Amino acid sequence: MVTLPFIKNSLISIDIGFRNIKIVEVEVGKNNEIFIKNFGIASTPKGSIKNGAIKDVKSVTNEIKKVMNEINVKTKNAKIVMSGTxxxxxxxxxxxxxxxxxxxxxxxxxxxxxxxxxxxxxxxxxxxxxxxxxxxxxxxxxxxxxxxSIIQSYIDILIELGLKPISVDIPANSTAKFFNRDIMVNENETWFKKKKYSKLSQNTFAVIDFGSETTIVNILRDRVLEFNKVILRGSSNIDEAIAAKLYKKLDESERLKKIHGMELPETNVSEEQEIIYQCIKGVIDDIAKQIYQCFEFYEKRCYGDKVGKIYIIGGGSLLKGLRDYLEDVFTVPVYPVSLLSIEGIEINQGLDSERLNYLINSVGITL
Missing domain, CATH: 3.30.1490.300 (Dna Ligase; domain 1)
Structure with a gap:
């Protein structure tokens, strides 16, 4: 175990989503530096969440206990993030x-x-x-x-686990805390793109969280959250569309989605590849339309500025070709962001860094 000199507070944070439960143990320094000691991800029991409230506390706590034992959590102070719906x-x-x-x-x-x-x-x-x-x-x-009553259902989870509730928070607040920091991204832009985007506002940007059941749109101006909207469409809808068209099981449909993404080969496209592409594009088109409506509403009804760039987070943001697609649709630069892109984050050696993209909300609420 690495011990850092700035450490002062140990916390466990829990993010209960429709598909997965994310549990993270962190240590937070006096200047809000975050050291990720360990984390685990479990499947959310089916039917345990309805309209954002925990309906089956026992089954959820049992899953969390398993993960806490696996990663050997000792911390008692806990924060939890609510479902956004x-x-x-x-x-x-x-x-x-x-x-x-x-x-x-x-x-x-x-x-x-x-x-x-x-x-x-x-x-x-x-x-x-x-x-x-x-x-x-x-x-x-x-x-x-x-x-x-929904807030209480999340507090009940922490009490059932024998933890000390520190706070119940919402995903938007977690995102806003992180994006107050410097974000290290790969510009990777051509001269033409830089010229095309040069007149756009850099003070107003969107953070879009692509989840399993939902897509959350956050808009920040001068790093202050000014708009939040939950879209009830997510990456699981792609799995369902592929399963319905190809008569596949959902886990196989998810595997095909990850393999192919929104990228079609230029030649020798099979009928199955074309169907998969159209299924993915249909769902993403619908989500993009609703994102655009959010941007319009923010500008016209919330006295906001035009969004000048987009950061994408969450497991669904890993979809192949999504970044290029969003840049073409919204004509603004789009940057995928992981935890290690955010200033002041360190991770314990040996942890699976590829899964960190799922943890932004669960780590953000520790701040």
Missing amino acids: NIISRIFLIDHIPGQDLSVAVRNTISQNMPIDMDAHQIDYKVLQELKENGSSKLKVFVTAVLK
Whole structure:
């Protein structure tokens, strides 16, 4: 075991997704340096999550316990990240009146514009900026709302595991924490691309998390999260499309997806290859259309700037040809990002670095 001099806090973080549960043990330094001691990935029991809430605490905790034993976790302090499907986020413009109680103004705005039970939800907000509209001073406020019962279902997991709950967080916050740091990416751009992209804003960018069941769109301006949307389509939909067309089992369809991706050979294309390509492209086209709608909504309804570049994360971002496809569709540079692309991350020797792309949310909540 490597021991680093800056270490002060040990944490375990747990990210429960629809397909996989990611468990990471980290040590966090005084300047938020992160040392990944160990990690494990388990399959999420089928039917254990519904609408973002944990419905079968026992089966989930049993899977987590197995992994914790396998990787020999000793830490008790724990953070957990929620599934993103039942997290509501909105941006509102609120009249800026000197001396007003902003929390009351936010709650009044939510009650008038969001069809939710205010008492049943945990509501958090962040002021993004002050601006003028028709001569009046306004505050642009980013609001998130989550059912308290869903938050409690995640706390129950930690208690059942005998861990000390430190926080329950959402994927968007994890992403925002990481992308406040310097990101080391391979530019790998031609002179033509650099010229074409040179006039785009570098202060506004998207981080797109390609997951199994969902695709999460985050937009940050000046490294501050200003937009978040969960698209209910993910890489598992590709597996299902291939399985339906080729009469294959899902695990075989997933294998074919990984082999072929969005790249067709120039010659001697078989009928099966063509079908696989069309299945993948059909799902990705649908996701890209919804991403584009998110960008438009952010610009027109959230007083945002045009997105100048895209970072892609998550297991689905490893799909062959996805980066080139997204660059062609959105005409902005696209950068795949792994944990080791992010400043201040170190990993214990001997760990499988190829699987780190699945861990950005689970590591990000430790900050």
